Amino acid sequence: MRIAIIGGGYVGLVSGACFAEFGVSVAVVEADAAKRQMLLGGQIPIYEPGLDRLVADNVAAGRLTFPAALEEGIHDAEAVFIAVGTPTRRGDGHADLTYVFAAVEQVLRALDHPVVIVTKSTVPVGTGRKILELARELRPDLAVDVASNPEFLREGSAIGDFMRPDRVVVGAESERAREVLRQLYRPLNLIETPIVFTGLESAELIKYAANGFLAMKITFINEMADLCEKVGADVNDIAKGIGLDGRIGRKFLHAGPGFGGSCFPKDTLALMRIAEEAGAPSRLIQSVVAVNDARKEAMAARVVAACGGDVTGKTIAVLGLAFKPETDDMREAPSLPLVRGLISRGARVQAFDPEAMTQARPLLPESVVLAADTAEALTGADALVLVTEWNEFRALAPAKLKELMRGNAVIDLRNVFDPKAMREAGFIYSGIGRAAS
Structure with a gap:
């Protein structure tokens, strides 16, 4: 054939x-x-x-x-x-x-x-x-x-x-x-x-419906993460507890800084417009789009709060720029509004991603320092923000962070680090949907 x-x-x-x-x-x-x-x-x-x-x-x-x-x-x-x-x-x-x-x-x-x-x-x-x-x-x-x-x-x-x-x-x-x-x-x-x-129309809609539903799961667990922070619960426990229900499933229940990439942002927006034009508006998808956009924009303020309310003159290490690991795709990546927000608030940003550096450069403010590796990004940093959960970042030991960093703030937007180990090492740890204790 x-x-x-x-x-x-x-x-x-x-x-x-x-x-x-x-x-x-x-x-x-x-x-x-x-x-x-x-x-x-x-x-x-x-x-x-x-x-x-x-x-x-x-x-x-x-x-x-x-x-x-x-x-x-x-x-x-x-x-x-x-x-x-x-x-x-x-x-x-x-x-x-x-x-x-x-x-x-x-x-x-x-x-x-x-x-x-x-x-x-x-x-x-x-x-x-x-x-x-x-x-x-x-x-x-x-x-x-x-x-x-x-x-x-x-x-x-x-x-x-x-x-x-x-x-x-x-x-x-x-x-x-x-x-x-x-x-x-x-x-x-x-x-x-x-x-x-x-039929043709059903196949075309299946793709949008699938991505819309998955984006909705991500947005739901992100909202639950916000609630967990208010009431002292742990979003990882929530995700496990509901994900083991066969009617719900465990996939796409990982709290984070919001979804990005080549599909979910554009497909949810397109599905919203398709539904509006057909006279059957999808209020769920409208909410998903609005909540996700607001969440990505709010990440810079979250980092500022974790750094004591002011990042002026501080050096922030940002690990991970691509919208997810194992890709170099920067489309709608949560790192973009985060970095821009930190720069606008007076921070100095040192960033590193294993694959997306070339794609990221034209999308980031010129003042952002693109490091050669993880160690260079961390050197002299007052705070670490983990944005994309590449395996090499998961393996970072608290002792190594203490050796390289100047400050002790760790903002883990993917919940990959052990909060107890970080705090025992003297770090002020902030995760997503986890109690601040």
């Missing part, structure tokens, strides 16, 4: 490499010449554990290619996946479909054979129907089917998510489209992965 993927970004590259690992012949068409040259040279423009090896292995096997021309990429392809960006549209919160429809139109004009066009990008409800109308308008001479196959890839564990998914969702209304997608995902039959076949 041969397929083409339009867009060599996070979703397109991971999906292409994984399909190639299934034995499919995959052409990934990347319009950005610089990114394509990187891929041809064996360099991966994003950080995702294991992706470099997976790409290299399948390029060497001849199953994964990066053609320069779209016409070459879609030649003889049975399915063409659209995996371009759908950023939040400036001004109204809707998903910007400019790149999606530009890619679809290019594909339609270049086609010389029947094909199934599959949206892999996260697109609003009704997009597949519009693509189908566009196909009938531009290419009435060809049998073009349209399907929706939303991705459920977590940055940092995307390969495992693709190879061992909880489910595969396929929105398709023709037997040919269903059969093409069924054949593509046949290797997952061996591990009995459920394939959920739906």
Whole structure:
């Protein structure tokens, strides 16, 4: 089987490499010449554990290619996946479909054979129907089917998510489209992965509904963390106590500084707009968006309070800049409003992240010192703020912190340190949703 993927970004590259690992012949068409040259040279423009090896292995096997021309990429392809960006549209919160429809139109004009066009990008409800109308308008001479196959890839564990998914969702209304997608995902039959076949609109909404629900769980436990701090409870106990209920589940019940990344912020905002326009506003999602935005903005004030109410002239070590570990993604990262807030209050910030330094630099105030490593970020610091729970930060011993730091304030926004050990070492420890004693 041969397929083409339009867009060599996070979703397109991971999906292409994984399909190639299934034995499919995959052409990934990347319009950005610089990114394509990187891929041809064996360099991966994003950080995702294991992706470099997976790409290299399948390029060497001849199953994964990066053609320069779209016409070459879609030649003889049975399915063409659209995996371009759908950023939040400036001004109204809707998903910007400019790149999606530009890619679809290019594909339609270049086609010389029947094909199934599959949206892999996260697109609003009704997009597949519009693509189908566009196909009938531009290419009435060809049998073009349209399907929706939303991705459920977590940055940092995307390969495992693709190879061992909880489910595969396929929105398709023709037997040919269903059969093409069924054949593509046949290797997952061996591990009995459920394939959920739906209509186009249902598949499109499933993606938004899933991300909206998970974002709601994060926001809920964050609000419970605030309550725990007021009444002397421990949010970790709350999360365990409710997470063991099979109806709730343990995942996404980790209190922190608010969610960020490439999906949850834009997808909750888009879902909110979709619901409003459909005349069925989602007040839950509206609250999730508002609460999460406010929480990220409030983190700087939390750090200031933990430092005695004033950070003027103080050096703050910020560990972790990416929105989560095992990625270099800085989109909507909680570290950004935190650092800006500390700088505006007169603090000096020394920051370090194992992977996101290059991506972070243009997003941070120029005065921020980007350290070469963890030790340099901590040296001479009056306070430590842990923002992203990379494993190397989890392993920091109190004795090492005392050796490097000048002050004794530790603000743990991910609850990875042992409060008792920190306090016994002489630190003023502040976590999320934990009693201050």
